[in-house]
Amino acid sequence: MELPRLVVVGSGVAREVAEISRDLKLAGGALIVTGPRTCELVGGEISRRLEEGGFETALMITKFSKIEEVERAERMAADMGAGFLVGVGGGRSIDVAKLASVRVGVPFVSIPTAASHDGICSAQASLTIDGETTSVSAQAPFGIVADTAIISQAPKRLLAAGCGDIISNITAVRDWKLAHRLRGEEYSEYASALSEMTARMIVETSSELKPGLEESARIVVKALISSGVAMSIAGSSRPASGSEHKFAHAINRIEPGKALHGELCGLGTIVMMYLHGGDWRMIREALEKVGAPTSAADIGLAEETVIEALTSAHTIRPERYTILGSGLTREAAAAAAKKTKII
Ligand SMILES: NC(=O)C1=CN([C@@H]2O[C@H](COP(=O)(O)OP(=O)(O)OC[C@H]3O[C@@H](n4cnc5c(N)ncnc54)[C@H](OP(=O)(O)O)[C@@H]3O)[C@@H](O)[C@H]2O)C=CC1
Numbered sequence: 001m002e003l004p005r006l007v008v009v010g011s012g013v014a015r016e017v018a019e020i021s022r023d024l025k026l027a028g029g030a031l032i033v034t035g036p037r038t039c040e041l042v043g044g045e046i047s048r049r050l051e052e053g054g055f056e057t058a059l060m061i062t063k064f065s066k067i068e069e070v071e072r073a074e075r076m077a078a079d080m081g082a083g084f085l086v087g088v089g090g091g092r093s094i095d096v097a098k099l100a101s102v103r104v105g106v107p108f109v110s111i112p113t114a115a116s117h118d119g120i121c122s123a124q125a126s127l128t129i130d131g132e133t134t135s136v137s138a139q140a141p142f143g144i145v146a147d148t149a150i151i152s153q154a155p156k157r158l159l160a161a162g163c164g165d166i167i168s169n170i171t172a173v174r175d176w177k178l179a180h181r182l183r184g185e186e187y188s189e190y191a192s193a194l195s196e197m198t199a200r201m202i203v204e205t206s207s208e209l210k211p212g213l214e215e216s217a218r219i220v221v222k223a224l225i226s227s228g229v230a231m232s233i234a235g236s237s238r239p240a241s242g243s244e245h246k247f248a249h250a251i252n253r254i255e256p257g258k259a260l261h262g263e264l265c266g267l268g269t270i271v272m273m274y275l276h277g278g279d280w281r282m283i284r285e286a287l288e289k290v291g292a293p294t295s296a297a298d299i300g301l302a303e304e305t306v307i308e309a310l311t312s313a314h315t316i317r318p319e320r321y322t323i324l325g326s327g328l329t330r331e332a333a334a335a336a337a338k339k340t341k342i343i
Protein backbone atom coordinates (compact mmCIF):
# COMPACT_ATOMS: atom_id res chain seq x y z
CA MET A 1 0.00 0.00 0.00
CA GLU A 2 1.60 3.23 -1.15
CA LEU A 3 0.57 6.43 0.58
CA PRO A 4 1.87 10.03 0.49
CA ARG A 5 4.53 11.02 3.02
CA LEU A 6 3.09 14.50 3.60
CA VAL A 7 -0.31 16.02 2.80
CA VAL A 8 -0.66 19.79 3.30
CA VAL A 9 -4.15 21.24 2.83
CA GLY A 10 -4.87 24.87 3.65
CA SER A 11 -5.12 28.47 2.60
CA GLY A 12 -1.97 29.82 0.94
CA VAL A 13 0.08 26.64 1.39
CA ALA A 14 1.36 26.75 -2.22
CA ARG A 15 3.56 29.68 -1.14
CA GLU A 16 5.43 27.19 1.08
CA VAL A 17 6.26 24.78 -1.75
CA ALA A 18 10.05 25.19 -1.38
CA GLU A 19 9.98 24.64 2.40
CA ILE A 20 7.66 21.63 1.95
CA SER A 21 10.03 20.19 -0.69
CA ARG A 22 12.95 20.61 1.69
CA ASP A 23 10.95 18.96 4.53
CA LEU A 24 10.40 16.05 2.17
CA LYS A 25 14.21 15.94 1.62
CA LEU A 26 13.70 16.45 -2.09
CA ALA A 27 16.83 17.48 -3.91
CA GLY A 28 17.95 18.37 -7.42
CA GLY A 29 15.92 20.09 -10.12
CA ALA A 30 12.14 20.00 -10.40
CA LEU A 31 10.31 19.38 -13.66
CA ILE A 32 6.93 21.08 -13.32
CA VAL A 33 4.20 19.60 -15.53
CA THR A 34 1.28 21.98 -15.89
CA GLY A 35 -1.49 23.02 -18.30
CA PRO A 36 -1.72 26.21 -20.37
CA ARG A 37 -4.25 27.94 -18.10
CA THR A 38 -2.96 26.55 -14.81
CA CYS A 39 0.60 27.53 -15.75
CA GLU A 40 -0.54 31.15 -16.00
CA LEU A 41 -2.48 30.93 -12.74
CA VAL A 42 -0.24 28.80 -10.55
CA GLY A 43 2.52 26.86 -12.40
CA GLY A 44 4.71 29.93 -12.98
CA GLU A 45 4.36 30.96 -9.35
CA ILE A 46 5.33 27.46 -8.14
CA SER A 47 8.39 27.59 -10.38
CA ARG A 48 9.39 31.02 -9.01
CA ARG A 49 8.93 29.91 -5.39
CA LEU A 50 11.00 26.75 -5.95
CA GLU A 51 13.76 28.74 -7.71
CA GLU A 52 13.83 31.25 -4.81
CA GLY A 53 14.12 28.27 -2.48
CA GLY A 54 17.21 27.03 -4.32
CA PHE A 55 15.69 24.45 -6.67
CA GLU A 56 16.40 24.58 -10.40
CA THR A 57 13.13 24.20 -12.37
CA ALA A 58 11.86 23.57 -15.90
CA LEU A 59 8.25 23.93 -17.04
CA MET A 60 6.46 21.54 -19.35
CA ILE A 61 3.04 22.61 -20.60
CA THR A 62 0.71 19.78 -21.51
CA LYS A 63 -2.80 19.71 -22.93
CA PHE A 64 -3.34 15.95 -23.15
CA SER A 65 -2.95 13.02 -20.77
CA LYS A 66 -1.49 10.82 -23.50
CA ILE A 67 1.37 8.38 -23.28
CA GLU A 68 3.33 10.55 -25.78
CA GLU A 69 3.15 13.42 -23.28
CA VAL A 70 4.49 11.13 -20.55
CA GLU A 71 7.41 10.24 -22.85
CA ARG A 72 8.04 13.95 -23.51
CA ALA A 73 8.10 14.59 -19.74
CA GLU A 74 10.54 11.69 -19.30
CA ARG A 75 12.88 13.19 -21.91
CA MET A 76 12.71 16.65 -20.33
CA ALA A 77 13.32 15.19 -16.85
CA ALA A 78 16.32 13.21 -18.13
CA ASP A 79 17.77 16.27 -19.96
CA MET A 80 17.69 18.40 -16.82
CA GLY A 81 18.59 15.52 -14.46
CA ALA A 82 15.41 16.20 -12.46
CA GLY A 83 15.41 15.10 -8.84
CA PHE A 84 11.61 15.19 -8.67
CA LEU A 85 8.51 15.95 -10.74
CA VAL A 86 5.69 18.27 -9.78
CA GLY A 87 2.18 18.10 -11.30
CA VAL A 88 0.40 21.45 -11.09
CA GLY A 89 -3.15 21.66 -12.43
CA GLY A 90 -6.11 19.43 -13.15
CA GLY A 91 -6.17 15.66 -13.47
CA ARG A 92 -4.44 15.55 -16.86
CA SER A 93 -1.28 17.40 -15.75
CA ILE A 94 -1.12 15.41 -12.52
CA ASP A 95 -1.44 12.07 -14.36
CA VAL A 96 1.29 12.95 -16.87
CA ALA A 97 3.68 14.01 -14.09
CA LYS A 98 2.78 11.00 -11.94
CA LEU A 99 3.47 8.37 -14.59
CA ALA A 100 6.59 10.13 -15.91
CA SER A 101 8.01 10.34 -12.37
CA VAL A 102 7.78 6.60 -11.76
CA ARG A 103 9.30 5.87 -15.18
CA VAL A 104 12.22 8.22 -14.44
CA GLY A 105 12.52 6.78 -10.93
CA VAL A 106 12.11 10.00 -8.94
CA PRO A 107 9.45 11.20 -6.47
CA PHE A 108 6.37 13.16 -7.45
CA VAL A 109 4.59 16.08 -5.78
CA SER A 110 0.90 16.71 -6.52
CA ILE A 111 -0.31 20.34 -6.54
CA PRO A 112 -3.99 20.34 -7.57
CA THR A 113 -5.49 23.63 -8.76
CA ALA A 114 -9.04 22.30 -8.72
CA ALA A 115 -11.09 19.81 -6.68
CA SER A 116 -12.20 18.07 -9.86
CA HIS A 117 -10.92 14.45 -9.69
CA ASP A 118 -9.61 11.89 -7.21
CA GLY A 119 -6.29 11.34 -8.98
CA ILE A 120 -4.81 14.01 -6.64
CA CYS A 121 -3.65 11.29 -4.27
CA SER A 122 -4.04 7.98 -6.10
CA ALA A 123 -1.14 5.78 -7.22
CA GLN A 124 -2.81 5.27 -10.62
CA ALA A 125 -2.62 7.36 -13.76
CA SER A 126 -5.46 7.39 -16.30
CA LEU A 127 -4.09 7.95 -19.78
CA THR A 128 -5.10 7.67 -23.37
CA ILE A 129 -3.11 4.86 -24.92
CA ASP A 130 -3.93 3.88 -28.53
CA GLY A 131 -7.12 5.95 -28.27
CA GLU A 132 -8.40 4.13 -25.15
CA THR A 133 -8.54 5.42 -21.56
CA THR A 134 -6.26 3.13 -19.64
CA SER A 135 -5.56 2.99 -15.90
CA VAL A 136 -1.83 2.48 -15.37
CA SER A 137 -0.07 1.69 -12.10
CA ALA A 138 2.23 4.58 -11.23
CA GLN A 139 3.18 5.77 -7.75
CA ALA A 140 1.48 7.65 -4.94
CA PRO A 141 2.53 11.28 -4.66
CA PHE A 142 5.37 11.76 -2.19
CA GLY A 143 3.74 15.02 -1.12
CA ILE A 144 0.45 16.80 -1.77
CA VAL A 145 0.14 20.58 -1.55
CA ALA A 146 -3.55 21.52 -1.84
CA ASP A 147 -3.99 25.27 -1.54
CA THR A 148 -7.66 25.96 -0.79
CA ALA A 149 -7.24 29.67 -1.67
CA ILE A 150 -6.37 28.61 -5.25
CA ILE A 151 -8.76 25.66 -5.49
CA SER A 152 -11.78 27.65 -4.29
CA GLN A 153 -11.24 30.14 -7.13
CA ALA A 154 -11.39 27.49 -9.88
CA PRO A 155 -14.44 27.59 -12.17
CA LYS A 156 -17.51 26.18 -10.36
CA ARG A 157 -17.92 23.35 -12.87
CA LEU A 158 -14.68 21.84 -11.60
CA LEU A 159 -15.87 21.58 -7.97
CA ALA A 160 -19.15 20.03 -9.10
CA ALA A 161 -17.20 17.55 -11.25
CA GLY A 162 -15.08 16.57 -8.24
CA CYS A 163 -18.28 15.82 -6.31
CA GLY A 164 -19.46 13.68 -9.25
CA ASP A 165 -16.17 11.73 -9.22
CA ILE A 166 -16.60 11.05 -5.47
CA ILE A 167 -20.34 10.23 -5.59
CA SER A 168 -19.54 7.70 -8.31
CA ASN A 169 -17.79 5.61 -5.63
CA ILE A 170 -21.25 4.44 -4.55
CA THR A 171 -21.87 2.44 -7.74
CA ALA A 172 -18.17 1.56 -8.10
CA VAL A 173 -18.30 -0.21 -4.72
CA ARG A 174 -21.59 -1.94 -5.61
CA ASP A 175 -19.94 -3.22 -8.82
CA TRP A 176 -16.91 -4.41 -6.87
CA LYS A 177 -19.09 -6.32 -4.37
CA LEU A 178 -20.97 -7.89 -7.29
CA ALA A 179 -17.72 -8.99 -8.95
CA HIS A 180 -16.56 -10.42 -5.63
CA ARG A 181 -19.75 -12.46 -5.21
CA LEU A 182 -20.17 -13.56 -8.81
CA ARG A 183 -16.58 -13.87 -9.94
CA GLY A 184 -14.62 -14.33 -6.70
CA GLU A 185 -12.69 -11.15 -7.43
CA GLU A 186 -10.31 -10.08 -4.68
CA TYR A 187 -12.06 -7.56 -2.48
CA SER A 188 -11.01 -5.26 0.34
CA GLU A 189 -13.55 -4.40 3.05
CA TYR A 190 -11.39 -1.48 4.18
CA ALA A 191 -10.97 0.05 0.73
CA SER A 192 -14.65 -0.32 -0.08
CA ALA A 193 -15.81 1.02 3.31
CA LEU A 194 -13.54 4.08 3.01
CA SER A 195 -14.60 4.75 -0.55
CA GLU A 196 -18.31 4.44 0.23
CA MET A 197 -18.11 6.51 3.41
CA THR A 198 -16.31 9.29 1.50
CA ALA A 199 -19.08 9.38 -1.09
CA ARG A 200 -21.81 9.35 1.59
CA MET A 201 -20.17 12.31 3.33
CA ILE A 202 -20.31 14.34 0.11
CA VAL A 203 -23.95 13.32 -0.48
CA GLU A 204 -24.82 14.39 3.08
CA THR A 205 -23.08 17.77 2.79
CA SER A 206 -24.14 18.42 -0.82
CA SER A 207 -26.48 21.28 0.04
CA GLU A 208 -23.69 23.13 1.90
CA LEU A 209 -21.01 22.87 -0.79
CA LYS A 210 -20.68 26.18 -2.61
CA PRO A 211 -18.18 27.29 -5.24
CA GLY A 212 -15.93 30.14 -4.15
CA LEU A 213 -15.89 29.04 -0.51
CA GLU A 214 -12.59 27.80 0.88
CA GLU A 215 -14.42 25.59 3.38
CA SER A 216 -16.23 23.81 0.52
CA ALA A 217 -12.96 23.38 -1.39
CA ARG A 218 -11.41 21.92 1.78
CA ILE A 219 -14.24 19.40 2.28
CA VAL A 220 -14.14 18.22 -1.34
CA VAL A 221 -10.31 18.06 -1.52
CA LYS A 222 -10.19 15.97 1.64
CA ALA A 223 -12.82 13.62 0.18
CA LEU A 224 -10.83 13.33 -3.07
CA ILE A 225 -7.70 12.50 -1.08
CA SER A 226 -9.63 9.93 0.96
CA SER A 227 -10.90 8.35 -2.26
CA GLY A 228 -7.29 8.18 -3.52
CA VAL A 229 -6.29 6.44 -0.28
CA ALA A 230 -9.07 3.88 -0.88
CA MET A 231 -7.52 3.20 -4.31
CA SER A 232 -4.10 2.83 -2.68
CA ILE A 233 -5.47 0.32 -0.17
CA ALA A 234 -7.02 -1.67 -3.01
CA GLY A 235 -3.94 -1.35 -5.22
CA SER A 236 -6.18 -0.38 -8.13
CA SER A 237 -8.90 2.12 -9.05
CA ARG A 238 -11.58 -0.54 -8.33
CA PRO A 239 -13.14 1.24 -5.28
CA ALA A 240 -13.57 4.45 -7.29
CA SER A 241 -14.20 3.28 -10.83
CA GLY A 242 -16.91 0.86 -11.93
CA SER A 243 -19.71 0.80 -14.49
CA GLU A 244 -20.28 4.58 -14.22
CA HIS A 245 -16.61 5.20 -15.16
CA LYS A 246 -16.92 2.75 -18.07
CA PHE A 247 -19.88 4.84 -19.23
CA ALA A 248 -17.82 8.06 -18.86
CA HIS A 249 -14.93 6.53 -20.82
CA ALA A 250 -17.37 5.30 -23.49
CA ILE A 251 -18.76 8.83 -23.93
CA ASN A 252 -15.19 10.13 -24.26
CA ARG A 253 -14.49 7.50 -26.90
CA ILE A 254 -17.51 8.66 -28.94
CA GLU A 255 -17.25 12.41 -28.31
CA PRO A 256 -13.87 13.25 -26.75
CA GLY A 257 -13.60 16.38 -24.62
CA LYS A 258 -17.32 17.10 -24.49
CA ALA A 259 -17.52 17.24 -20.68
CA LEU A 260 -15.37 16.98 -17.57
CA HIS A 261 -14.48 13.53 -16.28
CA GLY A 262 -16.40 13.96 -13.01
CA GLU A 263 -19.47 15.33 -14.80
CA LEU A 264 -19.71 12.19 -16.95
CA CYS A 265 -19.07 9.92 -13.97
CA GLY A 266 -21.90 11.64 -12.05
CA LEU A 267 -24.29 11.15 -14.96
CA GLY A 268 -23.25 7.51 -15.22
CA THR A 269 -23.79 7.00 -11.49
CA ILE A 270 -27.48 7.95 -11.78
CA VAL A 271 -28.18 5.30 -14.39
CA MET A 272 -25.91 2.59 -12.91
CA MET A 273 -27.59 3.05 -9.52
CA TYR A 274 -30.91 2.40 -11.28
CA LEU A 275 -29.50 -0.78 -12.85
CA HIS A 276 -28.32 -1.88 -9.40
CA GLY A 277 -31.86 -1.37 -8.09
CA GLY A 278 -30.62 1.38 -5.74
CA ASP A 279 -31.87 4.85 -4.87
CA TRP A 280 -30.91 6.65 -8.09
CA ARG A 281 -33.09 9.66 -7.17
CA MET A 282 -30.85 10.29 -4.14
CA ILE A 283 -27.80 10.38 -6.45
CA ARG A 284 -29.59 12.71 -8.85
CA GLU A 285 -30.61 15.09 -6.06
CA ALA A 286 -27.10 15.21 -4.59
CA LEU A 287 -25.65 16.03 -8.03
CA GLU A 288 -28.28 18.72 -8.55
CA LYS A 289 -27.45 20.28 -5.18
CA VAL A 290 -23.74 20.60 -6.03
CA GLY A 291 -24.60 22.03 -9.46
CA ALA A 292 -23.41 19.02 -11.48
CA PRO A 293 -25.20 18.02 -14.70
CA THR A 294 -27.90 15.38 -14.36
CA SER A 295 -28.90 15.03 -17.99
CA ALA A 296 -27.23 14.65 -21.36
CA ALA A 297 -28.79 17.93 -22.46
CA ASP A 298 -27.04 19.75 -19.57
CA ILE A 299 -23.70 19.00 -21.25
CA GLY A 300 -24.83 19.11 -24.85
CA LEU A 301 -24.75 15.36 -25.46
CA ALA A 302 -27.11 13.83 -27.99
CA GLU A 303 -29.50 11.10 -26.77
CA GLU A 304 -28.00 8.72 -29.32
CA THR A 305 -24.50 9.24 -27.84
CA VAL A 306 -25.79 8.25 -24.40
CA ILE A 307 -27.51 5.13 -25.71
CA GLU A 308 -24.44 4.12 -27.71
CA ALA A 309 -22.24 4.65 -24.63
CA LEU A 310 -24.57 2.57 -22.47
CA THR A 311 -24.59 -0.32 -24.92
CA SER A 312 -20.82 -0.27 -25.49
CA ALA A 313 -19.52 0.61 -21.98
CA HIS A 314 -19.07 -3.09 -21.00
CA THR A 315 -16.41 -3.44 -23.73
CA ILE A 316 -14.17 -0.97 -21.91
CA ARG A 317 -11.79 -2.77 -19.55
CA PRO A 318 -13.83 -5.99 -19.95
CA GLU A 319 -11.92 -7.77 -17.21
CA ARG A 320 -13.51 -5.39 -14.67
CA TYR A 321 -16.89 -7.04 -14.02
CA THR A 322 -19.77 -4.66 -13.29
CA ILE A 323 -23.58 -4.49 -13.36
CA LEU A 324 -23.27 -4.01 -17.13
CA GLY A 325 -22.34 -7.71 -17.37
CA SER A 326 -22.06 -8.70 -21.01
CA GLY A 327 -23.83 -5.55 -22.16
CA LEU A 328 -27.20 -3.85 -22.35
CA THR A 329 -29.54 -4.19 -25.29
CA ARG A 330 -30.40 -0.97 -27.07
CA GLU A 331 -33.95 -1.18 -25.68
CA ALA A 332 -32.76 -1.67 -22.10
CA ALA A 333 -30.24 1.17 -22.44
CA ALA A 334 -32.85 3.58 -23.79
CA ALA A 335 -35.36 2.55 -21.12
CA ALA A 336 -32.85 3.04 -18.26
CA ALA A 337 -31.70 6.41 -19.61
CA LYS A 338 -35.29 7.63 -20.01
CA LYS A 339 -36.46 6.29 -16.67
CA THR A 340 -33.62 8.12 -14.86
CA LYS A 341 -34.17 11.23 -17.01
CA ILE A 342 -30.58 11.39 -18.18
CA ILE A 343 -32.04 11.69 -21.69
N1 LIG B 1 -5.21 8.98 -11.82
C1 LIG B 1 -6.40 8.86 -11.28
O1 LIG B 1 -6.59 8.09 -10.31
C2 LIG B 1 -7.53 9.66 -11.82
C3 LIG B 1 -7.37 10.37 -12.98
N2 LIG B 1 -8.39 11.13 -13.49
C4 LIG B 1 -8.16 11.81 -14.75
O2 LIG B 1 -8.12 13.21 -14.51
C5 LIG B 1 -8.63 13.89 -15.65
C6 LIG B 1 -9.78 14.77 -15.22
O3 LIG B 1 -9.29 15.81 -14.43
P1 LIG B 1 -9.94 17.27 -14.54
O4 LIG B 1 -9.22 18.11 -13.56
O5 LIG B 1 -11.39 17.14 -14.49
O6 LIG B 1 -9.61 17.71 -16.03
P2 LIG B 1 -8.42 18.54 -16.70
O7 LIG B 1 -7.10 18.21 -16.14
O8 LIG B 1 -8.65 18.32 -18.13
O9 LIG B 1 -8.76 20.04 -16.31
C7 LIG B 1 -9.92 20.64 -16.81
C8 LIG B 1 -9.66 22.09 -17.15
O10 LIG B 1 -9.68 22.86 -15.94
C9 LIG B 1 -8.61 23.79 -15.99
N3 LIG B 1 -8.27 24.20 -14.63
C10 LIG B 1 -7.77 23.46 -13.62
N4 LIG B 1 -7.64 24.22 -12.52
C11 LIG B 1 -8.06 25.46 -12.83
C12 LIG B 1 -8.18 26.67 -12.12
N5 LIG B 1 -7.83 26.77 -10.84
N6 LIG B 1 -8.66 27.76 -12.78
C13 LIG B 1 -9.03 27.69 -14.08
N7 LIG B 1 -8.94 26.56 -14.81
C14 LIG B 1 -8.46 25.46 -14.19
C15 LIG B 1 -7.52 23.06 -16.73
O11 LIG B 1 -6.58 23.99 -17.23
P3 LIG B 1 -5.28 23.61 -18.10
O12 LIG B 1 -5.72 23.88 -19.50
O13 LIG B 1 -4.25 24.52 -17.62
O14 LIG B 1 -4.98 22.17 -17.86
C16 LIG B 1 -8.32 22.34 -17.82
O15 LIG B 1 -8.53 23.16 -18.93
C17 LIG B 1 -9.10 12.83 -16.63
O16 LIG B 1 -8.10 12.64 -17.61
C18 LIG B 1 -9.26 11.60 -15.75
O17 LIG B 1 -9.13 10.40 -16.46
C19 LIG B 1 -9.57 11.25 -12.82
C20 LIG B 1 -9.78 10.57 -11.64
C21 LIG B 1 -8.79 9.70 -11.06
Ligand SMILES: O=C(CO)COP(=O)(O)O
Nearest residue numbers: 118126135237240241245
Ligand atom coordinates in the same frame (compact mmCIF):
# COMPACT_ATOMS: atom_id res chain seq x y z
O1 LIG C 1 -11.15 7.97 -12.50
C1 LIG C 1 -10.80 7.14 -11.69
C2 LIG C 1 -11.30 7.14 -10.30
O2 LIG C 1 -12.10 8.24 -10.07
C3 LIG C 1 -9.93 6.05 -12.05
O3 LIG C 1 -9.84 5.98 -13.41
P1 LIG C 1 -10.00 4.68 -14.28
O4 LIG C 1 -11.45 4.54 -14.61
O5 LIG C 1 -9.18 5.03 -15.48
O6 LIG C 1 -9.47 3.52 -13.53
Ligand SMILES: [Zn+2]
Nearest residue numbers: 118165261265
Ligand atom coordinates in the same frame (compact mmCIF):
# COMPACT_ATOMS: atom_id res chain seq x y z
ZN1 LIG D 1 -12.85 9.21 -11.82
